[in-house]
Amino acid sequence: MSNQERGNERWCCSPVTGEPLSAEQATDLSAVFKALGDPVRLRLLSLIAAHAGGEACVCDLSGAFDLSGPTISHHLKVLREAGAITGERRGTWVYYRVLPETLQRLSAVLGPAPAVSTSA
Amino acid sequence: MSNQERGNERWCCSPVTGEPLSAEQATDLSAVFKALGDPVRLRLLSLIAAHAGGEACVCDLSGAFDLSGPTISHHLKVLREAGAITGERRGTWVYYRVLPETLQRLSAVLGPAPAVSTSA
DNA sequence: GCCTTGGTTAGACATCTGTCAATGTAGAAG
DNA sequence: CTTCTACATTGACAGATGTCTAACCAAGGC
Numbered sequence: 001m002s003n004q005e006r007g008n009e010r011w012c013c014s015p016v017t018g019e020p021l022s023a024e025q026a027t028d029l030s031a032v033f034k035a036l037g038d039p040v041r042l043r044l045l046s047l048i049a050a051h052a053g054g055e056a057c058v059c060d061l062s063g064a065f066d067l068s069g070p071t072i073s074h075h076l077k078v079l080r081e082a083g084a085i086t087g088e089r090r091g092t093w094v095y096y097r098v099l100p101e102t103l104q105r106l107s108a109v110l111g112p113a114p115a116v117s118t119s120a
Numbered sequence: 121m122s123n124q125e126r127g128n129e130r131w132c133c134s135p136v137t138g139e140p141l142s143a144e145q146a147t148d149l150s151a152v153f154k155a156l157g158d159p160v161r162l163r164l165l166s167l168i169a170a171h172a173g174g175e176a177c178v179c180d181l182s183g184a185f186d187l188s189g190p191t192i193s194h195h196l197k198v199l200r201e202a203g204a205i206t207g208e209r210r211g212t213w214v215y216y217r218v219l220p221e222t223l224q225r226l227s228a229v230l231g232p233a234p235a236v237s238t239s240a
Numbered sequence: 241g242c243c244t245t246g247g248t249t250a251g252a253c254a255t256c257t258g259t260c261a262a263t264g265t266a267g268a269a270g
Numbered sequence: 271c272t273t274c275t276a277c278a279t280t281g282a283c284a285g286a287t288g289t290c291t292a293a294c295c296a297a298g299g300c
Binding site for chain 3: 177194197
Binding site for chain 1: 138139141146148150151156165170184218223224230231232236
């Protein structure tokens, strides 16, 4: 089996308790987990997600950390490249927002996830 | 690790879309995400979870990788220390199994929570 | 006792990662 | 055009991480 293309095979999958991940699926998913595997990035993500309007500019975020601007910028880039967030420039500021489908994918893999409404 | 004050404060939390994680929660959770942030470990986890009986010995696992025994052992240790799996020796073999509550905790944080109230 | 098999531990080493200071860029405001 | 603010990129560096080989421990079987 497993003639996986970038379709469902590779991106969506039953929980790990179902059948084992292929090497490709694991590589793919672990890249996102890795991005979340840093306290700063995980907090950045949650700050963005929880911010009013579902988006936040860097200026809203950097105040929560004792880190330099470039470091925050670096972490945001990692999250962006992992597909966890997107950034859009509006005027002087850059607004970030979460990409829910990426997080849902992880959630689905991890577990018996709370019954999600909108089908698979 | 083990006995942290398991008041819901630190261990359980609403999805990131709810309210931002505290620094401690983020540190705690990111450690587990980090453990899953490696293709080999993620596949190990899924192989264990999907194995018959919910457990697998190292001999069942190492065949799936082009890695030395010690390397597999190292990854299993990382997963164990992150609280994702446990290992138990029975006779000659060591059997590993998944700790579902850890995975569920991650899933809960990531999850868009069943459409409760879309307050934001 | 002595091997053999299954697995972990200990070092060693190259690569990756998080951080910062310095510099660069995009837009707004004089 | 110049300058200021908001962010990003570059380059450097210490520390973490993944991998290996070699050595070690545990359980059986001879």
